[in-house]
Amino acid sequence: MPSVLITGSNRGLGLEFARQYAAAGWRVFATCRNPAEAADLRAIADRHPQVSLHALDVTDAASVSACATELAGQALDLLLLNSAWLAPQRGQRLDGLDWQFFARSFEVNATGPMRVLERFLPLVERGGQKKIVFLGSAASSNGLLRPPVNLYAYRASKAATHLLARSLALDLAPRGVHVGLVNPGLADTRGLLALGPDDKPPEDMAPIVALVRAGVIQLITAEEAVRGMIRVIDRLDASSAGQFINYDGSVLPW
Numbered sequence: 001m002p003s004v005l006i007t008g009s010n011r012g013l014g015l016e017f018a019r020q021y022a023a024a025g026w027r028v029f030a031t032c033r034n035p036a037e038a039a040d041l042r043a044i045a046d047r048h049p050q051v052s053l054h055a056l057d058v059t060d061a062a063s064v065s066a067c068a069t070e071l072a073g074q075a076l077d078l079l080l081l082n083s084a085w086l087a088p089q090r091g092q093r094l095d096g097l098d099w100q101f102f103a104r105s106f107e108v109n110a111t112g113p114m115r116v117l118e119r120f121l122p123l124v125e126r127g128g129q130k131k132i133v134f135l136g137s138a139a140s141s142n143g144l145l146r147p148p149v150n151l152y153a154y155r156a157s158k159a160a161t162h163l164l165a166r167s168l169a170l171d172l173a174p175r176g177v178h179v180g181l182v183n184p185g186l187a188d189t190r191g192l193l194a195l196g197p198d199d200k201p202p203e204d205m206a207p208i209v210a211l212v213r214a215g216v217i218q219l220i221t222a223e224e225a226v227r228g229m230i231r232v233i234d235r236l237d238a239s240s241a242g243q244f245i246n247y248d249g250s251v252l253p254w
């Protein structure tokens with residue numbers, strides 16, 4: 001039975017990864033900040049006995065250490081670094097930058113995954129597949145950057161994640177560990193696809209909803225995004241490690 005540890009698996013894409021890997025028969029170590037409040041994740045574990053919940057806050061060294069100690073002795077086929085923080089739009093524009101948003105974005109999105117990776121690498125090296133996958137973002141690709149430019153803290157912190165993933169792919173290749181970076185596409189983790197044409201979107205999502213309604217961008221479901229990313233992760237090997245790969249399998253520019 002292959003095994004995966006997922007960060008931020010209580011909602012959004014992390015929850016969907018837990019659901020799909022559990023349904024495929026994987027041993028799932030589903031981590032999140034507050035397992036006691038993770039009702040949707042608990043429901044998955046109730047249906048699949050090979051799913052267990054574990055507390056893990058990627059910004060808290062003591063929490064990461066406690067989880068690594070709890071799971072010491074396990075082998076991981078896949079370490080899935082999914083958790084992230086998308087700070088509110090307000091505070092991420094040039095006319096009103098919030099420096100606490102900047103600091104926290106880097107802490108959650110770049111430092112956090114690296115901290116988890118450092119502690120869990122021995123478990124991955126004991127696993128059969130030896131894969132580590134970061135969730136990247138097309139919004140942080142230099143090659144894809146177009147106006148309107150916004151989300152300064154999120155884009156910059158995820159760009160740091162991208163560089164970490166690429167550096168680690170080179171650094172860990174000689175040890176037989178494949179490090180990947182995947183982009184989910186624009187996946188609906190906020191219930192936007194359920195909005196009717198006259199429904200008012202949440203303030204923070206209004207710009208995205210306007211573009212979706214104008215047909216400029218297309219939202220996909222979390223289910224579709226994760227199904228595609230799992231296919232990409234299944235194929236991850238020495239030749240695709242270090243590439244930035246979209247959920248549909250296409251290679252994206254850095």
Ligand SMILES: NC(=O)c1ccc[n+]([C@@H]2O[C@H](COP(=O)([O-])OP(=O)(O)OC[C@H]3O[C@@H](n4cnc5c(N)ncnc54)[C@H](OP(=O)(O)O)[C@@H]3O)[C@@H](O)[C@H]2O)c1
Pocket residue numbers: 007008009010011012013014032033034056057058059081082083084085086108112135136137138158183184185186187188189
């Ligand atoms: N959805 C998209 O269209 C899209 C596009 C590009 C990239 N991505 C990337 O895909 C990944 C998942 O996105 P999403 O839309 O599912 O995000 P999301 O719905 O905002 O969920 C974020 C997850 O990260 C967790 N998290 C936040 N801070 C954490 C911390 N300090 N320690 C541990 N977990 C923490 C959250 O837990 P709490 O509930 O405790 O806050 C939550 O489970 C992210 O890396 C994101 O950058 C998403």
